[in-house]
């Protein structure tokens with residue numbers, strides 16, 4: 110940041126302030142993580158200077174010898190890591206990956222059966238608020254009111270009734286394991302394509318901790334962020350037979366030239382994700398989530414679907430008289446960052462919600478384990494009240510001390526991530 114501080118002190122001071130915030134707060138937003146310094150370097154590299162429309166060996170710009178090698182490296186590493194036949198590493202984000210995948214598989218106006226946003230799905234799975242629900246027809250399945258888990262028989266019923274051209278599994282707030290084989294059966298019953306958006310659980314899948322969708326899905330989309338702990342961006346995996354259509358749908362279908370510094374950072378992300386250290390990290394992410402879920406439930410909090418099988422959980426705050434918005438604000442005041450989140454059958458609107466979503470990927474990257482999770486569960490439970498007599502400063506101090514003990518980006522060897 111030395112050069113930035115010299116050229117633009119105002120911008121540099123904002124970055125410094127954000128680093129301070131990241132360092133002094135506990136990050137429990139389920140979609141966030143801390144990348145290694147190698148990835149920061151890759152994303153800040155001179156590759157930003159280059160244009161390279163097209164694909165390795167077939168570009169619309171000259172001077173792509175090194176760029177081709179970099180993109181090929183990212184593609185090979187993605188395929189090796191997930192056991193996929195084809196990878197496209199150019200999508201700028203998760204939504205871009207989904208858009209391109211839909212374009213490759215569907216005609217405008219065809220039907221996508223995705224998970225309800227309110228039950229844990231994602232906007233880009235056919236919601237009217239997104240281009241995906243306007244350009245295509247979105248219909249939805251939800252979770253069962255009894256178990257708050259996907260009711261596969263209901264998915265089958267809806268699929269048989271509406272005969273969608275595409276079924277999408279995956280979401281941004283679903284705490285339980287997804288049965289990809291069952292989804293494949295349903296897709297086959299109605300002659301639909303099957304797409305898995307593994308953005309949230311990609312790291313767990315890469316580490317073999319969540320079942321892989323690769324044998325079942327026609328197309329798999331993802332971000333390289335969240336549990337993947339990598340570059341900001343997206344990627345698409347598919348069988349060889351879909352490779353041409355997917356590549357055409359990414360460029361020129363929905364994007365221009367790739368963001369090459371991100372493609373490089375994705376290559377590094379995939380390399381790091383193939384290490385034993387990463388597998389150990391993912392195991393700890395899952396252990397931490399299960400441990401936190403158990404502690405919060407022991408204290409009397411209600412968890413949607415009764416707990417978690419992955420890195421995230423949804424806490425229903427209604428039994429303790431709080432909305433999700435209030436919960437988020439209270440936790441923010443003690444230095445814990447979470448997001449308010451709709452829970453299934455939520456009576457509150459999205460700007461208020463009845464729940465908060467909590468994830469353990471980021472705090473596990475800081476090195477926190479069960480001992481720290483125990484303390485974090487005490488802080489969360491202790492501070493989640495509107496009681497004005499509660500001294501929040503005590504909890505703020507505990508958070509501060511924990512963050513001091515597990516510093517971010519201060520000692521590169523401490524936080525090597527490999």
Ligand SMILES: Cc1ncc(COP(=O)(O)O)c(C=O)c1O
Nearest residue numbers: 202203204231280281306308332
């Ligand atoms: C399941 C899922 N898909 C797609 C996305 C979109 O990713 P991006 O914000 O990179 O476009 C998200 C982001 O949270 C997500 O959770």
